[in-house]
Amino acid sequence: MRPSSIMNVVKQMRHSTRALLHTSTKRATNEAGTRTVNITEQAQQTQQTNASKLQTNNSSTNKLRIHGSVFDKISPKTTVRFTVPDSTGSLSSALHWFHVCGISMSRLESRPSKRSNDYDFYVDFTASDSQVTQLVTALKQHVSRDVHVLEGRKVAWFPRRAKDLDLVANEILDAGEDLQSDHPGFHDAEYRSRRAMIAQRALSYKIGESIPAIEYTENEQATWTAIWDKLMPLIDAHACNEYTRLLPLLMENCGYSRTNIPQIGDISDFLKDCTGFTIRPVAGLLSARNFLYGLAFRVFFSTQYLRHHSRPLYTPEPDLVHELMGHAPLFADRSFADFSQAIGLASIGATDEQITALSRCYWFTVEFGLCLQNGERKAYGAGLLSSFGELEYSMSDKPKIRPFDPFHASQQSYPITEYQPIYYQASSFEDAKQKMTEFSESFARPFNVRYNPYTQSIEVDSNIRVDALNGNDTIES
Secondary structure, three states, rough: OOHHHHHOOOOOOOOOOOOOOOOOEEEEEEEOOOOEEOOHHHHOOOOOOOOHHHHOOHHHHHHHHOOOOOOEEOOOOOOEEEEEEEOOHHHHHHHHHHHHOOOOOEEEEEEEOOOOOOOOEEEEEEOOOHHHHHHHHHHHHHOOOEEEEOOOOEEOOOOOEEHHHHHOOOOOOOOOOOOOOOOOOOOOOHHHHHHHHHHHHOOOOHHHHHOOOOOOHHHHHHHHHHHHHHHHHHHHEEEEEHHHHHHHHHHHHOOOOOEEEEOOOHHHHHHHHHHOEEEOOOOOOHHHHHHHHHHOOOOEEEOOOOOOOOOOOOOOOOOOOHHHHHHHHHHHHHHHHHHHHHHHOOOOOOHHHHHHHHHHHHHHHHHHHEEOOOOOOEEHHHHOOOHHHHHHHHHOOEEEEEEHHHHOOOOOOOOOOOOOOOOOOOOOOOHHHHHHHHOOOOOOOOOOOEEEEEOEEEEEEOOOOEEEEOOOEEEOO
């Protein structure tokens, strides 16, 4: 399915994966890029040695190591700002006290101080209330009098857990049971009633439930067969190697065939076993932001209705053929799945302008992407693989073919009611993913994210306060 803001589209943001100071070499980077401080394992070992000496020789330090009751409240992420001189060892001395207080840092950033020629350091961490008090006391006594505990930055709502996607999955913008007057099924009461029933099932679905099967009608099956017969020769000739390798597996495991419309529940289970991707049914088109949120959790929002049987080779909106023949097979490929998720993760915390850029990148890759394999032009975009007419056209000499560059693609407008005049060609999914990562890092945001597949949740590295979905209340993180 396409995000409707992919038709309305809005600009991307930073998916900078800054190392979280869990690694042996840590880096604190000035926001303006003017100063970088490297903290090496040697410095950490020095801190540990000094801490040991302090424990045996300094009774006041020993008190600092007593972090209070095991029932201390563990606060959400805390940010501390302190100022140190621009001199050798000053930062190491300050960080020593984090070690003494038993605090692990998740982010370290430096900025030139506005009050002196020294540097301000911002450190994010999770700790108990007593640990925070002890740290601030120690920093003020031994490092700097200019120490402040800062409130988290307030940011717009975004889903933190996969189940949060249920909060946006029903915010339908178009299609579903409501059809435009020029839709082939607009005057067909039976077809509209059928669409309404399928849409209602999607509206009542919750993530984690089994996806209800749809019993497709004879007209729907005949529509599927007509499209299959037209598409398959072109897919054999022009689809990318990954697609032609995976489609037989879906035929074997998910019921793909000329005479059978597969169930998205079976496909979702298969994809989950292959790459961790799943499918969630929706009633119609979503905004680009909400659609991309799903990809961040390796969730693909899919419609379940088919185009009208009177015109089996035409649809004015994405339908089940587009979802199952165009999108689903490649989500079983690890590189493509990772690339798709990279676009989704970049949408977390993005501005409207950044969502526009991301949506355009999605359009020119996941929807209408080409790749070069063994010197031949091949298709991997779902809009091509589910449309025999545009698939043929994309292989001709009529359109312009450009190498995939998200910095260019994000600025390129496109038509939605005619064949694309421009396509972007990637050398591989891995190369496309790397370029998307670099593109994401070119945008600033107040936090970095990563996906935890074990908890199906988004983790952030900074002290933020997330608006509730209605914009009234906040949730600290």
